[in-house]
Every structure is written in C-alpha cells, then in structure tokens.
Amino acid sequence: MKKFFSKGTAVAAPHLVWCVLFIVAPLLFVLYYSFTDTSGAFTLENMQSLSDYSDIFLTTIEMSIISTFGCFIIGYPLAYFISRSSEKQKKVYMVLLMLPMWTNLLIRTYSMMAILDDGGFFNTLLLSLELAPVHIVGTKGAVIFGMIYDFFPYMVLPIYTAITKIDHRVIEAASDLGCNGMQIMTRVILPLSRSGIISGITMVFVSSISTFYISQKLGGGTFELIGDTIERQFQSPSTYHIGASISLVMMILILISLAVMNRFSDEEENSAARSRIGK
Amino acid sequence: MEKIIELHSIIKEFDGERVLDNIHLDIYDKEFVTILGPSGCGKTTTLRIIGGFETPDSGECYFDGKVINDVPAHRRHVNTVFQKYALFPHLNVFENIAFALRLQKVPENEIIRRVREMLDMVALRGFEHKNVNYLSGGQQQRVAIARALISQPRVLLLDEPLGALDLKLRKDMQNELKKIQQRTGITFIYVTHDQEEALTMSDTVVVMADGKIQQVGTPIDIYNEPINAFVADFIGESNILDGVMLADGRVRFSGKEFVCVDSGFEKNEPVDVVVRPEDVDFVAPEKGMLTGVVSSVTFKGVHYEFIVDIGGFKWMIQSTDFVDQDEKIGLSIDPDAIHIMRKSEYSGKYGDYSSFSDELDALSDANTVEEEL
Structure with missing residues (x-):
C-alpha cells in the first residue's frame, strides 16, 4: 500500500480521476449498451444485426485508406519542402499549415461547400472561363477531398519533425558515397523518416475512419460513413444499443490497425533508442 | 610525385x-x-x-x-x-x-x-x-x-x-x-x-x-623552422622574444648578444626569436648566458616544466633536472637552438608564458572541440 501512495501517484491522481470518469466509464457504457436491449437484458442481437452495416464499414475503410494515401502523397513532399526551408520561412509555413486547424471544423466544411457547390465559387470560376461546370458536392470525391483537406496537417507535422531530426551529415555522407538527389531520398531520407510516416498515417487513418460530419455535408446526403451511422443511432434512445455495438466494433478495428502500425514503429523506436545510446 | x-x-x-x-x-x-x-x-x-x-x-x-x-x-x-x-x-x-x-x-x-x-x-x-x-x-x-x-x-x-x-x-x-x-x-x-x-x-x-x-x-x-610567431606557438611550446639581428649569425635579445645559425637578414632588422623549452640547459647562475628565477615547477612525468622569470619575461623551460621554486638559475642556449623569424602580424601575440596555466590550456582545447562540432 505504501508504494501505491507514493509521490508519483499523488501527482497522477487528478489525471487518474479524469481517465476513469471520461475514458474508462464511457467505454464501459459502450460495452454495456452493446450487449443489452432497451429493457436492459443481455442480448447478442445488436451484434448480429451488424452485418446490415457491412457495406458502410467497407466504404468507410476504403475511403479512409484513399484519404490517408492522398494525405501522404501531398503531405510528404510538403513536409520535406518545409524542412529544407530557412528558419524564417519554416515559421511562416507552419503558421499557414496550422491556421485552418484553428478554425472550427463545421465552418471549414461549410466554406468548403460554398466553394465546391454547383453554384459555388469554383464552378462560377469555371463558367467565367467558359469551361463546363463540374458536379462535385454529393460525390465520393468531394468527401475524400474534404477529409484530405481537414486531416493532412496531421500527416505533415510528424513527418516534418522526423525529417528535421535527420542529421545533415548523414545526407552529405550519402552524397559523398555516390547518391544523386533521388537516391538520397529513397535510400536515406525516406527510411530515416519512417517513424514520422507511421505516426502521420496512424493519425490520419484514425481520424478518417471516424469521420462523420464532412461526409454528411460534402456527400450531400447521398451516402453515409460509419461515423454518420453511429451518430444517427444515438439520436433516438431506442437505437442506442445498435450505435454502441457499431462503436465497439470500430474501436476494435482501430485497435487492430494501431497494433499493426506499432509493430513497424516499435522497430523504428528501438533503433532510434540505440542511436541515442551510441552517442 | x-x-x-x-x-x-x-x-x-x-x-x-x-x-x-x-x-x-x-x-x-x-x-x-x-x-x-x-x-x-x-x-x-x-x-x-x-x-x-x-x-x-x-x-x-x-x-x-x-x-x-x-x-x-x-x-x-x-x-x-x-x-x-x-x-x-x-x-x-x-x-x-x-x-x-x-x-x-x-x-x-x-x-x-x-x-x-x-x-x-x-x-x-x-x-x-x-x-x-x-x-x-x-x-x-x-x-x-x-x-x-x-x-x-x-x-x-x-x-x-x-x-x-x-x-x-x-x-x-x-x-x-x-x-x-x-x-x-x-x-x-x-x-x-x-x-x-x-x-x-x-x-x-x-x-x-x-x-x-x-x-x-x-x-x-x-x-x-616555424615561419612566424603563430606557427611557432601553435606547434609545440615556444618562447618567442623580441630581438634584433646584428649581423649574420649574431642576434640580440633579452638584453644579451647570442650566436645563432640564421643569416640573410638586414643589419639591425627587428626579428622574432624562438627558443624551444627543451633546448635550454640549466647551469650555475654565474655561468649562465641569462639568469632568472624559477616561478613555478610542474612535474610532467618524463620531465619537469618550469616557468622562469628572466628580466620580467616568463620563459617555459622543460628539463629532467630538478630546480626548486624561487631558486636563481643560469641558462645556456646552443646557437642551433635559436631560431630567427621575420616579424609578422602575429609578432608579440604569442610565446610569453606570464599568463600560462595548464587548466586554461585544457579549457581552450575543450572549447575548440565544441565549436568545431
């Protein structure tokens, strides 16, 4: 008991209370609702009915993978570019990157609609250039675009951090030993920024898979993601239980993908730790 | 080649x-x-x-x-x-x-x-x-x-x-x-x-x-044959003194005239004179070309390192003979131990051991490494 009440525990106590109240308790509620019916009796019915949602699950996973990949394709070069800029420029780019994150998600999504709508800014521009307007809002593409737009700072930041940590002499050594620009990228910079890539992918994927609002607005109500489904279930007390079981399955899926990711980053962490010992 | x-x-x-x-x-x-x-x-x-x-x-x-x-x-x-x-x-x-x-x-x-x-x-x-x-x-x-x-x-x-x-x-x-x-x-x-x-x-x-x-x-x-005071000081230890070349093979420094082996300087040309610490021999004060007082002794393993005050200029001398602090001693310098250099922008900046201390030296070495990294 003495050990339990050490100084460390005392300092951690507020956080511990916080965790129990707002993380552990809600999880237990999710678990409880998942396996009970409206009368509170134990049932597996909720779980069995999940097969009705398998299409939505698959679409969500597919779109999350696409948007994560999109974020990586756009985010990596940007992160690399920023890391190579002067200190002054870096600050400016960082602010530009973070600025949208300071704006409310709803407002960002609405403005995205205003821009992409059939009568919106983008199509007006196309028309004024005497080009055919494009129907965007209400398509899968629009939703993926919205997801990439919203989540890609989460991809850029960890990659940027990882690239700036690479010792400049290692890059010079690669060049000295015969690497041209492209080979430096593939043989040194990419492998050495792996930890950043993994965190970036994890953060974007987890955010994407639980997206709801963006898909409702930019999807134009034509289709829904699993996040939307969960939200809908929780709007009436009678479907709480279904919503909870979908959430539970989602959580398990995310945990599995995190575990897979961690396998990669663990290796990375170990070698990073080793290099610290080496120094 | x-x-x-x-x-x-x-x-x-x-x-x-x-x-x-x-x-x-x-x-x-x-x-x-x-x-x-x-x-x-x-x-x-x-x-x-x-x-x-x-x-x-x-x-x-x-x-x-x-x-x-x-x-x-x-x-x-x-x-x-x-x-x-x-x-x-x-x-x-x-x-x-x-x-x-x-x-x-x-x-x-x-x-x-x-x-x-x-x-x-x-x-x-x-x-x-x-x-x-x-x-x-x-x-x-x-x-x-x-x-x-x-x-x-x-x-x-x-x-x-x-x-x-x-x-x-x-x-x-x-x-x-x-x-x-x-x-x-x-x-x-x-x-x-x-x-x-x-x-x-x-x-x-x-x-x-x-x-x-x-x-x-x-x-x-x-x-x-260091070319100037900087090189003489940077490579090994050196006592660098102001001197005047009287004629080929004859130089004056520390108020005395010495025979040396260098030539090719103008008559009465001001020069820097280098004497390495290990090239100086201790003799009895009355037999010395120069006389001075030992102001510090450090044991270095192979030899002792002395700082000797000669007319206000501090020399570094290394010798295996022990002489105690505050003792008066004479110094003898061979002609080929005296190296003459032309005056340069580095003259007067190096070669005086009046502020010398081992710790300071070690410190500045450590700084050098840090800065280079």
Missing part, C-alpha cells in the same frame, strides 16, 4: 565574413597531408571544398589537372570520413560499408568479398550484422573508414575523425590510419586542431590561421 589536387586562389565568404582568403595549395598523390589550425581557421571549409560540399566564391579546385568546381560531391573520386562518423543509422555494419557498391550495382558476391576485405582491414570481422548504433566510438570510426575506402577513392578526406575518441584509442587509431594509408596508397587529407596528431601522422603539414595558409612543410620543418 604527381599533383592530385591543386587549390588556386580560393576565396570563400560566409555572410560577408572571409573564411578562406586566397588559398593556394598543392597536394601530391599518395601523400598524407594534414591541415592543422585552431577552430575557425578555415581548415574544414578547405576540406569541404575539396569534397564538393562547398563551392568557392572564386578560385579553382583542380583534380588530376581538371577544374572540378562544378562537379557535385557524388561524382568526385573523393570520399570523406566525417566528424562524428555520420553512419547510416538504419543500416547495419555490412550495409553501411556496402553502401557505395550497392549504388554502383556491383554484383552481390563481389560486394560480399570486398566488404569482408574492408572488415579485415579495419579489424571488424564478425561485426557484419551488428547495428551501427550499438558500436563504440572507435568501432563506428572504423566502419566510417571502411565505408569511405571501399569504393577505392583516389583521395580520402578526414575531418577531425578522432576528435571524439579517448586519448589511448586516439593513439591506436593514429597508427592504424597511417598504416592503412601506406597500404592502400590513397592520398589522405586529414583535418585536425591537434598539433601532436599532425606531427605523428603526416608527410606534409599545412598550418592554417585566419583563413590563410601560414606554412606548408614536413613535420620536422614545421617544428624546427
């Missing part, structure tokens, strides 16, 4: 500050050349220009008679052993060493053979699959050397490669590097601020200060 690298009128500035001021340097094939100087003297920049990591603002860098100013680092037949090694942390020992060969698409069995050869040379056989981050400093150093040598460059650049090693290991590696250089016949250009290291290993020493080359010569030349 043929010239392999020539630097012609190299000038380099960083933020308006001139780091290299009109550098002329010829480096011959198969030579072990050391560029020696205090931190900030431009020695690393010189090396980086040869390696292709910096472009001179003006002047030319020749390799085998051809200008290579615009040839990028990866196309030069020059490899570098970096300060702090710069090994690839994501590759093991084998892959670090094989890196250059993989880029050249050398067949796998030849890669294995050549990496083994390198591992034998640097005595790291059996370390193939070790993670480089687990190796000790000395082992990382060997991997860095093997990695740079495997593609058989014509010239190897070494940027303070032993700076981070402890003294014993540093001495061993000095010998090993010298042996590797002799065995491979590759031109080594070695940058260091450690004068002892430079004297031990090099065929030719290039002494730099303030972005200029002060003197180029063999270690013996540089030690025995």
